[in-house]
Amino acid sequence: MEESSFLIDIITLFNIQFNYVINFSKMATSSEDVLLQVSNVRHKKGDGTLYVMSERIGFMTNNSDTMSSCYAYTDVKMQKISSEQKQKVQLQLVFHSGESVIFQFVCPSRSDSVTNRDAVKGYLTKLLPKFQKKVNKELEEKNRMLSSNAALFQLYRDLVITKIVDAEEFWSQHAPAYINKNGASQQQIGVPGNFLVNVKPQTDGCNAIKYNLTADTIECIFRTYPAVRQKHLEYVPHKLSESEFWVKFFQSHYFHKDRMHTGTKDLFSECAKHDDQELKKELSTVEQSEVNLNAFDNTVENEGYGLDNTEASSGSNNIVSENLIKRFNHHSIMVLKATRNNTEQQDTETGGARKKIRLLNEDESCELGQSEVKKIEKTNINLSKVEQMINGVKNPKTKVRNLHTILHKANSMRDNVCYDILNYRKPPGTTYLTPSNAVSALGELTPGGLLMNGLLEDSQSLAQLVPSEIEKEFRSLYLTICELLRHFWACFPPTTPTLEEKLVRMYDALRKFHQTKLNTFENRIMVECSTLNQQLTAHLNLILNTAYDKYSNWQSKRKFPAGLPIN
Structure with missing residues (x-):
């Protein structure tokens, strides 16, 4: 009996711990830690526990395994506490939207409630400024993009x-x-070769040199020396501060590299080895010409002409000079490599084999070489009228004679028409056109009439009739409607619930924009530019009605799927 009760207690304790693990996993994500947990808190007429986490604050009611309320620090504008004269110990969070929530601490003693509230207030005082700076940076970036x-x-x-x-x-x-x-459309700024020279050091009078590094200079260093970027990620800010890191970088760059043997304490000794490997790799990829000039042997194999295999010993000055030249070459290679555009290289390399330098012998002549035979593509001539090629070229005299006869006939026909018009006599009592019809016909023939459409030289175009202010507003309406329609048509076919939800949302946005913006614009046109009528917004209404019809067809298919009879 005692063993069974002991097992029941263990199972109960395990269930309690398991429920706590479930609650904790639902409450916070893997990257979010609970900084403070306060019980005896009342929120929205419910008692529970208040959790202060790294990115948000949450409230969980008693006898519940889920968070009933959760508020992100990015949405919180400020916090307020109740005065000491009030009986209730409260903490208020005010959001950027103007709304607010209140947490009341209901411990048995007032002192405990004040202590818990002050603890929560202390954590929020440390956390809120960090997220407010983040929000301010995002707002500044958005304002910059809008401007x-x-x-x-x-x-x-x-x-x-x-x-x-x-x-x-x-x-x-x-x-x-x-x-x-x-x-x-923006072009990436290249890396100048003298970016380290532009960093002008200043002495502070105490045998120290001060460097003023800008963000552009640091980015140039990272792009030119990728190993330095990797060291920066490894050491800053975990092991070294930003200033200490750059002090060590310039010490290594200007002092330690001139030594014969760099010390083991040098942070960038591995970077120097990496630079040597990169230099050897780049030199190995340099393409040689077709003729190896070093293969020619111009030495005289006699005594005293330097044929001994022993190499001359080089002094320390030569080593220093070689190291300096090697550093210059490596710097130039890395600058060119940083500014190299990979896409342009791929495009140029795909188009045919690269041409190499050819060294011709002086005795060689171009005339003695093999001549290249060009292949001429033969095409068959398709003749529509073979008799034109058989008869040959016509005599130009006959063509001139035919031209004179044609002009003579045209002049005679013109004279006959003029004679008929002058000698025409209308029979008495006949009327061919009423005055009203004549006026309407003249109206259709005037600029802006139906019969004058398309004749821009005789009538004003639609763009000339629209004022500049209305044109500017119309352009903005057109761009906005096209943006909404782009997202609307991208939802078809709506195969997922997410696309269906977005489709309904875009349809509502189109309807709302049509009622609030487009209808107002059309009413303004009717008042200010009555001559335009509905010509200006005809295409906008057409594309909107097409979208509405598509949406209604989709709604009807949802209500009555294929295969079901419609009563």
């Missing part, structure tokens, strides 16, 4: 400010098309 891209800014005004699309959806779906378009 640099007029089309994106106009799209933001038409969709987000009018609340047709929320801001999160705009930046995730609509903005990348404009951002990538501008980013693709």
Whole structure:
């Protein structure tokens, strides 16, 4: 009996621990830690536990295994606490949207409630500024993109400010098309060969040198020396600070490399070995000419002409000079390698074999070489009228004679028509055209009439009739509608629930934009430019109605799938 009760207690304890593990796994992700856990907290008329995590704050009610409320720090604007005179010990979170939530600490003693609230307040005081800086950086980047891209800014005004699309959806779906378009047109800045020379050191008067490094200079160093970038990722900020790392870099670059043997404490000794390997690799890839000039033997095999195999011993000065030249060559190779465009190389290498330098012998003549025979492609002539080739070329005199006869006939016909018009007499009492019909016919023949469409030299085009302000607004409407329609048609065929949800959302956005923007624009045209009528927005209404018809057909197919009878 005692053993069974002992087993029951163990199973109960295991279930409690297992439930706690489940609750904890549901509460936080693998990359998020719980910093503080406070019980006896009331939120939205429910008692539970408050969890302060690394990226959000959550509340879980008692006897529950899921988080009932969770708030990200990026959405929190500020925190407020209740005054000491009030009986309730409360903590309020105010969000950027203007909403707020309240947590009330309901410990048995007021001192414990104040202690718990102050602990939560302390953690939030440390965490909120970090996320506010992150939010501020994101807002600055978005403001920069909107100010640099007029089309994106106009799209933001038409969709987000009018609340047709929320801001999160705009930046995730609509903005990348404009951002990538501008980013693709920008050219990457190259690496100058003297970027380290431009870093002008300054002495502080205490036998120390001060370097002012900019972000562009650091990026040039990373692109020229990839091994330094790897060292920076390994040591900063875990083992060294940013300033200490660059001090060691310049010490190694300007002092340690001139030594015969670098010390083991040098942080960049491995980088120097890596540079030597890269230099040997690059030199091995240099293509030689067809003729190896070193293969010719011009030495005289006599005594005293330096045929001994023993090499001359080089002094230390030669080694220093060789190291300096090697460093110059390596720097030039890495700069060229950093600015090299791989895509252009692939395009140029695919087009035929590369030409090599040919060294011709002086006794060789171009006339003695084999002449290249060009292949001429023979094509058959297709003759539609064979008799034209058989009869030959006509006599030009006959052509001139025929031309004179044609002109004579045309002049005679013109004279006959003029004689008939002058001698025409209308019979009395006959009317061919009423005055009203004549006026209407003249109206159709005037600029802007139906019979004058397409004759731009006689009438004003539609672009000339539209004022500049209306044209600017019409262009923005056109771009916005095309952007919404692009996402609308991309949802077809809606094979997943996500696409169906997006399709419904895009349809609602089109309807809302049509009612709020396009109808208002059409009413303005009717008042200010009545001559345009509905010509300006005819195409917009056409593409919108096409999208509406497509959506209605899809809705009917959803209600009545194929194979089911429709009553």
